[in-house]
Amino acid sequence: MTTAALEPRAGRRCHHRLNSLHSAHYFSPDLGTELAAIGVTHPRAVNFAVRSAALGAVGPGAVAAAFYNFKYELVAEHVPAVWRTASPEQVLAARVRAVDANLTRLLGKEALASDEMAEAARLALRATEACSRSARPLYAAHADLPVPEEPHLAFWHATTLLREHRGDGHLAVLMSAGLDGLEAVVTHTATGKGMTPSWVFTTRGWTREEWDATAGRLRERGLLGADGELTERGVALREEIETETDRLDRAPYEHLGAEDVARLTKLGTAFARTALAAGAFPADLIGKG
Template identity: 45%
Template sequence: MTRGQDGEHRARRLWRALEPLHAVTYFAPEPKAACEELGARGFWRGYFAQRAAPLGAVPAEVVTALFYNFAPGLVRRAIPEVWSLATPEEFCALRVRAVDAVLRRSLGAEVLGSPELAEAAELARAAALAVPTAGRALAAANAALPWPEPPHLVLWHAQTLLREQRGDGHVAALVAAGLDPVETLVVFAAAQDLEPDYLRERRGWTPEEWTAGAERVVARGLATSAGATVLTEAGRALHQDVEARTDALANVAWTALGDEPAERLIALAGPWVRAVLAAGDFLPTNPMGMRPLVSAATPAPC
């Protein structure tokens, strides 16, 4: 069953259900503090160091290409400087230790030692082991890392693999659609009703670069105005096609796992994601435009 009763694609539903368990890597205080102790000061140095570390000490050009919608100048302010502060292997180890601290704080010892968490970890691991990595550099780099233990870190690592594989597929869909990095953001902001300046600033583009990208989108017939971008029917169709391709490319893991185990994983993860949200370790407004499947206020099932 690729789609649920509400019409949402299964792969998107699983991403929304699990992504906050990975995103603590960047949004929670412990990883940021650990990066700053190494000298990687500021949010973006820590972000690029942790996310790019599985690739090895790659140059800024490689990170810019694979992360796709970040301005080259923003990446260059972090890469390769961070590799002079610590090796990629040290940053990989750092993020595991830091995420361990985050989840121990937000979930508590009882949850971490529960059979439910162990079950969820094994389900997520089975899905992650089924992801194809051919042509997916970030997924392949994370797949090459050793699996951490105990179960809460298995769950985190599995979601890291799943979301990077999804992201790699998303980039492939954008390239196939002929959307360059700025055009991608312009279309996404309009489709998701995100504040353009928020998205532009978070991805490091100048107002002039954004305006030029918006004008290209208008010239392609995808939007009606470069000033207050409103997508045309063609623009909406292209956005929907990219998202549909992204979901389809990310669905292999969940097909391998099966419908019932996938739904079981969603049910198991709900209370833990709720705890992460309640602890403030995930940004409710984020550049991904991602709304978690549950909210901090969502009551737990009886």
Template identity: 45%
Template sequence: MWHLLEPLHALLYYAPEAFEAAASLGYGTDERWPSYFAWRAAPLGAAGPVRVASAFYSFSPAAVARYVSAAWSIADPADVLAARLRAVDRTCRTVLGEDPGLAEAAALARRAAEAAGTAGRPLAAANAELPWPDAPHLVLWQAATILREHRGDGHVTALLAAGLDPVEALVSFAAVGAAPESVFASRGWSPAEWSAARDRLAARGLVDASGAATDAGRALRAGVERRTDELAAAPWAALGAEEADRLADLLGGPWLAAIGSGLLPAENTLGIGKV
């Protein structure tokens, strides 16, 4: 379900309609990060860089501060959220078109999202508190957003339980071949910080001298992913296997449309589009 829903949410960070909306608010669009941090953090309100770095977890605090410190002096979070919804509306109309199963998919996804517990999950809670839009494509996008942040909040819990700090989480993920190390540079850690994290993992026997994961390192990451799945399971258990399977079938078309749009990067830190 994550693989099917994540590309729908992620369109916001790459669509030209979203960059146009960000520019209209006053955010720079030469790179995607000014709008990314504004779009994703706005449900938290006018949160400062410390709170945003805590919730986003894998980003360097210095990188977060670079973009978040001035974010709410450019536009109020409420205005960002309104522009975000307009951008999603335009993007989904362009990418998804008139899918006959969209209304049913949106209703099922909303039920799953409303069953997602938000205790201890700051990003899921912030998005769950927003009012639901009316149009099915917007309901589907908002449900996908709540569910992906619910899963992400749980993933942070699993990383903490495994003793992986933010940069170690990335180094260990790269070590199992999730993506080339160059892809993780987007998270803003310096070469020295990356190297120091690798040394810490090596001291725990989790990576070898080349930086590749050892058997223990692979087992630790497998445990993190398994725990993440377990912590993300409640919405789907509430929906039930039959209706979850129905939603998966209905999401096939939107998933293909999102992946086929060419907007999402082929290599990324999350594995979008991989099966």
């Protein structure tokens, strides 16, 4: 019996499907409700707290470094002040409650209790067995958290690990490519797959002036055209970045194997489509506008 080789972009496709479901909780009203119950009400404080809580009560430097594309001054407005309102342990517990409520609302109780959800959890958790902690702070911190017992929460936990594992590696590639946080955002938005500028200004703390200055630097480097579109060189650089990210993130999917990666991608796609149809994300989140 021969084992099928893993197709070069199979891990990327699987990650993107799983990350869609993982990321939905950041835009969920349930997250705001649960964090408000423990005293955290500002939307930016909520975001910084829930994603960095696994690191402990860290300061703004650690959060800005790990998140990469958020303006430091915005982070410093809320961190470490948020830890005086709620401890990391309280935030993590509230996050799980929010995810539970969000997935129940988006997917329905029948899907959460299905054999498919249990299978997705099993496969995703097995993939995480090959993740590496080395130079991956957000992944490593989340990997130290316990795996929830409920299949849908275990699945979400595994998608978190896979997301942060790829994300930490991706930041190393961006640094190697010579793109700082805002340059990375501007070039990603130019692909049509990243956040719109208005969402970047609202959530990342950058101003229109800083965006325009960054676009100017990218034009000088030949990565962005006068029309704001990526040049051939820019397109090639973004693809090189994704390909190198694939390489650094290959181990979990090789460990899982081509057949099970395909199965996990299929399951993740089905769940993500249901969530999208239920309004998991704002309509104006992605694009160049």
